[in-house]
Amino acid sequence: MxxxxxxxxxxxxxxxxxxxxxxxxxxxxxxxxxxxxxxxxxxxxxxxxxxxxxxxxxxxxxxxxxxxxxxxxxxxxxxxxxxRQHPHITCSCCGKVEDVDDEMFFDLLEQVSQKTGYELVNQKLYFFGYCPQCQKNKVSGVS
Amino acid sequence: MxxxxxxxxxxxxxxxxxxxxxxxxxxxxxxxxxxxxxxxxxxxxxxxxxxxxxxxxxxxxxxxxxxxxxxxxxxxxxxxxxxRQHPHITCSCCGKVEDVDDEMFFDLLEQVSQKTGYELVNQKLYFFGYCPQCQKNKVSGVS
DNA sequence: TTTGCTATTGATAATAGTTATCTTCACAAT
DNA sequence: ATTGTGAAGATAACTATTATCAATAGCAAA
Incomplete structure (x- = not known):
């Protein structure tokens, strides 16, 4: 701990x-x-x-x-x-910020490094969209 | 055009x-x-x-x-x-900001959407590291 | 436990990027 | 040409963050 x-x-x-x-x-x-x-x-x-x-x-x-x-x-x-660097996702409706599981990003860094020639030391990955909750509210709330 | x-x-x-x-x-x-x-x-x-x-x-x-x-x-x-949304990479040494080819990111969005349940509308992907030029300078410059 | 040094706290001023305000200006429509 | 309106330019205002500084409190040594 x-x-x-x-x-x-x-x-x-x-x-x-x-x-x-x-x-x-x-x-x-x-x-x-x-x-x-x-x-x-x-x-x-x-x-x-x-x-x-x-x-x-x-x-x-x-x-x-x-x-x-x-x-x-x-x-x-x-x-x-x-x-530990990990991706985040923000709801464009309610502003909530959540973690994204980063298993899927493992290859990514290697690929970016190869394409760019950079020696990578860090990354910041942000996604934006509508969270499940706000999607529901949208459907039920506005007629 | x-x-x-x-x-x-x-x-x-x-x-x-x-x-x-x-x-x-x-x-x-x-x-x-x-x-x-x-x-x-x-x-x-x-x-x-x-x-x-x-x-x-x-x-x-x-x-x-x-x-x-x-x-x-x-x-x-x-x-x-x-x-058009595309990833960027910043050199932590000289501060330069460059584009990253985004072909390798196509599956990513689908995967993120599935994992999180979000309806994705955007993303911001930033990478940080040392550009080829600064890597060279580092090696030759400091003894 | 007490003392003394010094980092840290709390209050507030300063900073810097961005936005708002407002007057003047330029341009398009009549 | 005249007029109405959006845009430009100058600058004040705003806001998150950082710097300043006197007072305080953590901590090491006695």
Whole structure:
């Protein structure tokens, strides 16, 4: 199991309640929240926490390779406590962001590398469409 | 052949020298420029053109489906006069943005759609790595 | 446990890309 | 030619993010 506290200590970062709170919240959700979404959710429990602290915590986690930053075409970033690169899909109707199973992408990187001559180090794959839920609502909702 | 002037007229937009200039510049380059890169390149020929006009022109082109907006993880957008969705690759060393041939992606969308249940309408695929040029420089440059 | 060093927090100012506002201008239709 | 309207240019406003800085708190050493 992954232990934030150990990693922070190992790398010479201090263990603070704020960092633990931000990380735990991100770790425990699948909704790929943005910084201000995290901030708002933390407000009730940590009413003194600053938005800047949320940003700075995320910055540290990025450096440590504990989270990844997503850009799904909004004017802000979203964050994922699963730092392993994997594709995401966004519902153009409700704005939800979900993970996509990435088994099917294994060959892809090799192919891209061969075609382009690049030495690949990373990729960001975003898909957009209408989620099953919104497809239903669309059919039943509008006559 | 594609005719900007006709499309603008058809959709009720005015044909202006500024719009033509922005579009022609974007159409004629492969470097996927940002708004300010376009602005700077236009300065010598159109010294009175405003940055706001560049943005507004791009906005119109997006609406008309003539260009697409890219986000390769910078704090600004880049633009591509090829509005057909296709993957891009960015060199993490020199910052260059290039097109990737998308033949290999045809099955992918079907697979993603099946796995997720989404009705897909779009996708943004970004790859990151070191371009052939920077790989060479790296080897020969640093001893 | 106490002390002292220093990273971190919280509050807020600054930054930068983009968008909105508003006045003036250009062009098309009458 | 005149008039109406969309567009341009200049600049203010907006917003997510980053930088600044004094006060605080984690942590190592005594």
């Amino acid at each position: 992954f232990d934030l506290i150990r990693v922070l200590k190992e790398k010479g970062y201090k263990v603070t309640p704020q960092r633990i709170a931000v990380y735990d919240l991100l770790k425990g959700t699948k909704e790929h929240p943005s910084a201000d979404m995290l901030y708002n959710k933390l407000q009730p429990l940590y009413p003194t926490m600053s938005l800047a602290t949320v940003y700075k915590s995320l910055e540290v986690f990025k450096e440590l390779g504990l989270v990844q930053e997503l850009n799904v075409g909004e004017d802000k970033f979203r964050y994922d406590a699963n730092a | 594609f005719d900007l002037i006709r499309v603008l007229k058809e959709k009720g937009y005015k044909v202006t020298p500024q719009r033509i200039a922005v579009y022609d510049l974007l159409k004629g380059t492969k470097e996927h420029p940002s708004a300010d890169m376009l602005y700077n390149k236009l300065q010598p020929l159109y010294p009175t053109m405003s940055l706001a006009t560049v943005y507004k022109s791009l906005e119109v082109f997006k609406e008309l489906g003539l260009v697409q907006e890219l986000n390769v993880g910078e704090d600004k957008f880049r633009y591509d006069a090829n509005a």
